Amino acid sequence: MLDYFKKILTQGNRADDNDTLGEIQDKIKTARGDVLGWFVVSLLLTGDHKLCKAASDLLQRHNVREDIDVDLKPFDLTSPWILFLTRKILGYCLLQKKDAATLLLSCLRLVPEHDRAKLEDLVFDHFLLNYWNAICLFEAATSRHDEARHSVRHLASRIRAHIAESERSGICVAFKPSERERQIQAHHVQDFWREAYKKADEQSIVSVLARKATLLYGTASVVHLDVGGPGSPARQEMKLSAFRHSVELPRMYVLDPVGLECRIRAFEVEEPPE
Amino acid sequence: MKLIFAHYLASLKERGELDVVIPDLLSELGMTVFSRPSRGTKQYGVDVAAVGTIGTGERSLYLLSIKPGDLKRSTWDGGPQSMRASLNQIVDVYVQKHIPKRYSDLPIVVVLCLGGELHEGVRLDVEGYMERQSREKTTFDVWNGDRLADLLLTGVLRENALPETWRASFRKAVALVDEPDVCVTHFGQFLDDIRRACRPTRSARLTASRQIHVALWTLYVWARETGNIEAPYRCSERAMLFCWEISKDSMLGNATGSRRLRDLVVRVITVHSQIAYEFETSCITPRAELHHGLAEAVPSQAALDINLTLFDAVGRLASHGLWKWHACVNLLTGGDREEAESLRAELHTQAELLMKVIGNNPALCTPIKDNQAIDIDICCLFLNSVGYTEFVRQWVQQIASATMFAYKANSTYPCILREYRDLADHPRKGSEYRERATAGSILVPTLAAWAAITGDAGTLEALADFASGPYKHSTLQLLFPGLDTEEHVYCGSGDHGVALIEMRIERSCVKMLAVIKSECAKLAEFGALSAVQRGFWPMVISASRHHRVPVPPHFWLMGRVAGGPR
Numbered sequence: 001m002l003d004y005f006k007k008i009l010t011q012g013n014r015a016d017d018n019d020t021l022g023e024i025q026d027k028i029k030t031a032r033g034d035v036l037g038w039f040v041v042s043l044l045l046t047g048d049h050k051l052c053k054a055a056s057d058l059l060q061r062h063n064v065r066e067d068i069d070v071d072l073k074p075f076d077l078t079s080p081w082i083l084f085l086t087r088k089i090l091g092y093c094l095l096q097k098k099d100a101a102t103l104l105l106s107c108l109r110l111v112p113e114h115d116r117a118k119l120e121d122l123v124f125d126h127f128l129l130n131y132w133n134a135i136c137l138f139e140a141a142t143s144r145h146d147e148a149r150h151s152v153r154h155l156a157s158r159i160r161a162h163i164a165e166s167e168r169s170g171i172c173v174a175f176k177p178s179e180r181e182r183q184i185q186a187h188h189v190q191d192f193w194r195e196a197y198k199k200a201d202e203q204s205i206v207s208v209l210a211r212k213a214t215l216l217y218g219t220a221s222v223v224h225l226d227v228g229g230p231g232s233p234a235r236q237e238m239k240l241s242a243f244r245h246s247v248e249l250p251r252m253y254v255l256d257p258v259g260l261e262c263r264i265r266a267f268e269v270e271e272p273p274e
Numbered sequence: 275m276k277l278i279f280a281h282y283l284a285s286l287k288e289r290g291e292l293d294v295v296i297p298d299l300l301s302e303l304g305m306t307v308f309s310r311p312s313r314g315t316k317q318y319g320v321d322v323a324a325v326g327t328i329g330t331g332e333r334s335l336y337l338l339s340i341k342p343g344d345l346k347r348s349t350w351d352g353g354p355q356s357m358r359a360s361l362n363q364i365v366d367v368y369v370q371k372h373i374p375k376r377y378s379d380l381p382i383v384v385v386l387c388l389g390g391e392l393h394e395g396v397r398l399d400v401e402g403y404m405e406r407q408s409r410e411k412t413t414f415d416v417w418n419g420d421r422l423a424d425l426l427l428t429g430v431l432r433e434n435a436l437p438e439t440w441r442a443s444f445r446k447a448v449a450l451v452d453e454p455d456v457c458v459t460h461f462g463q464f465l466d467d468i469r470r471a472c473r474p475t476r477s478a479r480l481t482a483s484r485q486i487h488v489a490l491w492t493l494y495v496w497a498r499e500t501g502n503i504e505a506p507y508r509c510s511e512r513a514m515l516f517c518w519e520i521s522k523d524s525m526l527g528n529a530t531g532s533r534r535l536r537d538l539v540v541r542v543i544t545v546h547s548q549i550a551y552e553f554e555t556s557c558i559t560p561r562a563e564l565h566h567g568l569a570e571a572v573p574s575q576a577a578l579d580i581n582l583t584l585f586d587a588v589g590r591l592a593s594h595g596l597w598k599w600h601a602c603v604n605l606l607t608g609g610d611r612e613e614a615e616s617l618r619a620e621l622h623t624q625a626e627l628l629m630k631v632i633g634n635n636p637a638l639c640t641p642i643k644d645n646q647a648i649d650i651d652i653c654c655l656f657l658n659s660v661g662y663t664e665f666v667r668q669w670v671q672q673i674a675s676a677t678m679f680a681y682k683a684n685s686t687y688p689c690i691l692r693e694y695r696d697l698a699d700h701p702r703k704g705s706e707y708r709e710r711a712t713a714g715s716i717l718v719p720t721l722a723a724w725a726a727i728t729g730d731a732g733t734l735e736a737l738a739d740f741a742s743g744p745y746k747h748s749t750l751q752l753l754f755p756g757l758d759t760e761e762h763v764y765c766g767s768g769d770h771g772v773a774l775i776e777m778r779i780e781r782s783c784v785k786m787l788a789v790i791k792s793e794c795a796k797l798a799e800f801g802a803l804s805a806v807q808r809g810f811w812p813m814v815i816s817a818s819r820h821h822r823v824p825v826p827p828h829f830w831l832m833g834r835v836a837g838g839p840r
Contacts, residue, residue: 129565129566162564162565165563165564165567166564166566166567166570169560169561169564169567169570169571170571171570171571171572171573172556172557172561172571172572172573173501173502173504173573174454174502174503174504174507174553174556174557175504175557175571175572175573175583175587176504176572176573176574177572177573177574177576177579177583178453178454178455179453179455180455180694181579181694182574184694184695184698185574185575185576185578185579185698188576188698188699251566253577254575254576254577254580255566255569255570255577255580255637256566256569256577256635256636256637256640257577257640257685257686258637258639258640258676258679258680258685258686259636259637259639259640259676261680261683261685262676262679262680262683262685265679265683
C-alpha cells in the first residue's frame, strides 16, 4: 500500500487518482496509531518533498484519529538516518506539536550515544524552544526503563533553566509598543480572523447541505419544520454546542519568523544520507 | 510648574546631579560663579561659591553647601560627610583663609542648599547652629527644594525666557512620561520652540542650552520614578542634537561664554550617556545572555514589534559605544592614559554586550525595514572600530543571506514602508506589491560595503548577483552629506544630502571600496559638518539614528585606531 500511495503521490494526476488518494489518506488517518506512525516515518525517510508533505498532511486534525505511535526499530536506521529523520520531522511536522513530540521521542530512544548530544541539541533548539511545555509530553511518555529517559531528563533541566531565566528577566516596559501600534495590531489580528472565518464558512460542507440560520441569543433553538403529511409542521428542539479548535504556534513564529521559515526550508530540502 | 521642579530637585543626587544644576541656576540669576564642584580638590565644605545679588538684597558672597534630598538627623550631624561638618569647615577654614581677596569686603551668606526639605526633627538644631555661628559679616540661609524651584522659575525658566506655551508643552511631556510617543512629541515641540526663538547671541544660546539641560534633567528624574526609561532616552537624544544646533556657532574660541557653552553641550551629552547607560543596564544587560532573551522581553505578540524593538535597541547600544570610543580617543589625545585605558576596557565590555545580544537574538539577522540598515551600520561601525571585524563579517553574511532568502520566499523581507500600519500588513501578496515595497534600498549597498570592508568576497558576490537578478528593479543608493546637510542634520528639519543612485554592487572587495572612497572624496561636504570640524563626530551618528537618515559613508573609512573619521 505504501508503494501504491507513493506512486500516486509522485506520478498520479488523473481525477480518479485523486479520489483514490483521498480514500487511502482517509484510511491511513483513521488506522491504528502504530500504522499511522509507520506510514509517516516511511514517507519522511524518502526525503521527497511531495511524500514528506503527504506525511505532514496525514497528521492533520481528524475527528476519529488515534494518537500516533512509533517504533523505529524495524526501520533499522543508522545514526545519520536518525538525524535526517529528526530534521524532516522538524521541517514537516513542527505545527503538529503532539505528533512531532512522539516522533522525536522515538528518535531519542534509538540514537547511538555518540550522536545523542547532537540530536538533543536539535530537539532543544528547534522543538523545545518553540514549545516550552512540550517537555511534559516527553516526560509523560517515558517510563522508568525508557531508552530516552536520560535525554528527556537532560532536556527537561535545560528547558526549565531557560524558562526560569526568561521569567526572571521578565518583560521590559521600555519595549512596550505605543497605544497606537497596539491598536493597529489588534485590528490586524481581527481582520485576519474575520477573513479566516469567512473562508472556513465558505468551505464548510455544512453550508452546502443545510440552510444557514444566525442565532443572536440563547443556547438552544426551536424550529417548526414543514415536513408534509400529518403532524406537520414538526417541532424540533435543538441544544446548541460550540466547537473550538486551537493550534499552538511555535514561539519562533513571533520571535524570529524569517529564521524559523529559513530553518524549516533547510530541513525540508535536505537530501537523504548516502 | 513649581511642583514639577520641586519634585525634580528633591530627586536629584548630590554628585553629578544637584551640584551640576545649582551653578547654572545662579548664573541665570545674574550671579558670578567662581567656584564649582570638582573632584580631587579640597573645597573646605563649599560646593559652589558665587557673588551677586538675589532679589532686592545687597551684593554678597554666597557659599553653598549642597546636600541631596531631605535634611534629616543622619545627614545633619552623622559623620564627616554631614551638613554640620561641612558648615564647620566653611566657618573655620574657608571664611578665614580661602575667600579671594577681591571679595573679602563683601558680606558672606553661608547657604544650606537642600534638594528636599528640612525635617522638623532637626529644625531646632539647625536654627540653633545658625544663630550661634552668625556674625556681623557672616549670615546663614536655608535654600530648600521649594526655594530652589522658585529660583529656577525666576532664573533659568523665567517667564520672559520661557513663555507659557512652551511651559505647557513641557508640562505635558512630564505628565505623559509613561507614554513615550506622546511625551517625545511634546518635548520635541518644547525644544523646537526654544530653538526657533533663540537669538543668535552667545548669551541667548547659553540660556537656551541651560533651559534644555534643566528640562531634560527634570524629565529624566520623573521617568526614573515611573521605572520607564524609554521617553527620556529619546528626549535626551533629541535634546543633545538641539543643544548642538543652538550652540555650534558660539562655542569656538577661549572666551568664557564659549567655554561655558562647550561645557553645557558636554553636560547635555553626559545626561544622554547616563540615560543610555541606565537603558542598557536595566533593559538589555539582564537579558543579553539568554537565547532570544531580548525578544522575549518585548511585551507584544507581534513579530513586527519585536523586530522593530530589537534593531532600535542594538542601534542605541552601538551609538553609545561610539560616544565612548570618541571619549576614549579624546583622553588618549589629551594624554590621560590611565583614564583612557579604563574606558577602553569599558568599550570592550560594551562591544561584547552588543555581540551577545546579536548572537542570542537571531531576529537581528532579519531586518523588516530597509532603513534598519542605519542601526546595522552603526553596530558594524562600532564593532569594527573596537576590533571585532570577524564578528561583523559573519553578521553581515547572515543578514545578507536572510534578506535574500526572505525576498525570494516572499517572507517578511526588508521593505521601504515606514508607516506602522503598512508594516503590519507586510508582506502582501503579488509581485507588483513586492516590487513597490522594495523600490529602493540602502540596506543592500550598506551590506555590500561591509562585506567589502571585512573582506567577505563570497557575500559580496552573492549580493551582486541578487542586485542584478531578482532585485534589479530596486534603486540601490547611498546618501552622502550635501551643502544642505549642516542645516538639517541635527534637528531633522528637512530632507538633505546627495543620494548616489543606481549603485552597482561590485564583485570584488577592492573595487567596491574604491567606488565608495572615490565618492567620499568627490562629495566632501562631510568634512564641513560642524560636529566633525569641532571633534564631536558621534553627534552625526546620533542624528542619523534619531532622525532615521543613513549614516554618511565617510564613517566607513574611519580607522580602527584613528581618532575619528578621516
